[in-house]
Amino acid sequence: MKRARRVKQADGGVELPSDLISGSRKGCFFCPENLEEKTPLFPPDVIPEGRLRVGASRLFPNLFPFGEYHAVATFSESHFLGLDEFPPPLIRDCLNNCLQFIRRVHAKSPEVRYCSINWNHLLPAAASIIHPHLQILADRKPTLYLEELIRASEEYFKKNGSSYWVDLVAAERDRDERMIAETGPVTWLASFAAQGNSEVLGIFTGISSVSMMDETHVEALAHGLSSILRGYSHLGVGSFNMAVLSGPLDRGLDHYSLNLKVISRPQLRAHYSSDCGFMERLHDEPVVETMPEELAAKLRGYFT
Numbered sequence: 001m002k003r004a005r006r007v008k009q010a011d012g013g014v015e016l017p018s019d020l021i022s023g024s025r026k027g028c029f030f031c032p033e034n035l036e037e038k039t040p041l042f043p044p045d046v047i048p049e050g051r052l053r054v055g056a057s058r059l060f061p062n063l064f065p066f067g068e069y070h071a072v073a074t075f076s077e078s079h080f081l082g083l084d085e086f087p088p089p090l091i092r093d094c095l096n097n098c099l100q101f102i103r104r105v106h107a108k109s110p111e112v113r114y115c116s117i118n119w120n121h122l123l124p125a126a127a128s129i130i131h132p133h134l135q136i137l138a139d140r141k142p143t144l145y146l147e148e149l150i151r152a153s154e155e156y157f158k159k160n161g162s163s164y165w166v167d168l169v170a171a172e173r174d175r176d177e178r179m180i181a182e183t184g185p186v187t188w189l190a191s192f193a194a195q196g197n198s199e200v201l202g203i204f205t206g207i208s209s210v211s212m213m214d215e216t217h218v219e220a221l222a223h224g225l226s227s228i229l230r231g232y233s234h235l236g237v238g239s240f241n242m243a244v245l246s247g248p249l250d251r252g253l254d255h256y257s258l259n260l261k262v263i264s265r266p267q268l269r270a271h272y273s274s275d276c277g278f279m280e281r282l283h284d285e286p287v288v289e290t291m292p293e294e295l296a297a298k299l300r301g302y303f304t
Contacts, residue, residue: 030131055093069138083233092222118278122239124266126277143283157255165257184220196263204258208247238267243282
């Protein structure tokens with residue numbers, strides 16, 4: 001595409017602002033010396049332990065939730081990790097921590113049927129904290145994009161008598177133009193109709209929900225994500241968004257496959273933080289921080 005070769009005056013190499021990284025380390029809520037004191041606990045009826053741990057991963061409530069249940073899961077005690085510093089075991093343990101949380105929540109509140117596992121990596125991807133972490137959302141209703149995916153998948157199934165996702169994998173395998181790799185039950189494709197730059201689509205075989213994942217699925221996802229991030233790093237990608245989009249937790253769907261998307265975002269630079277993260281880019285859900293009533297009160301005076 002010619003557009004990819006256009007001049008970008010803001011581009012200036014990929015050197016990371018080390019002062020930003022080191023400066024943000026002090027007082028970081030997610031670093032080990034602060035986590036116990038500065039992160040909240042879950043109510044005892046949700047998570048009796050208050051927080052969850054798998055390996056080096058710690059999971060706790062998000063102070064500013066987007067949904068009925070919103071948790072944060074750190075990967076490790078390391079405040080900063082480059083894209084080539086996420087080995088499969090590190091990702092696996094964090095994913096297992098997320099799945100443990102989702103299963104606990106659904107057991108307590110069966111009406112909470114929809115969930116996603118999300119990742120804003122670094123400030124250009126709208127992460128407010130540099131320390132690497134996942135965000136887990138669980139709610140009674142799907143996000144707009146997930147709802148549309150499930151609806152369109154069902155329509156395709158009714159019209160064609162087959163799963164769109166199975167057909168897509170078969171077609172891409174046959175054409176061999178956008179196929180990247182297969183890690184066990186997960187097929188990795190470069191998206192034909194992408195929502196973001198360098199978009200990678202991962203499709204699970206035979207399952208529609210994270211509640212159906214076993215250790216084989218987790219290992220395959222961890223290995224694939226680690227490989228994609230190492231590839232991104234060598235391509236010069238510095239930050240990214242990811243969303244794992246699950247079907248309903250309480251039943252399997254023949255017409256839907258558990259899937260995830262990863263998209264690249266700009267390089268980390270000093271004095272820049274995006275306000276557009278996984279909710280906007282991969283869920284079609286805008287998140288705003290301004291209250292309309294407060295904004296109106298602030299702007300009225302400029303009309304007199």
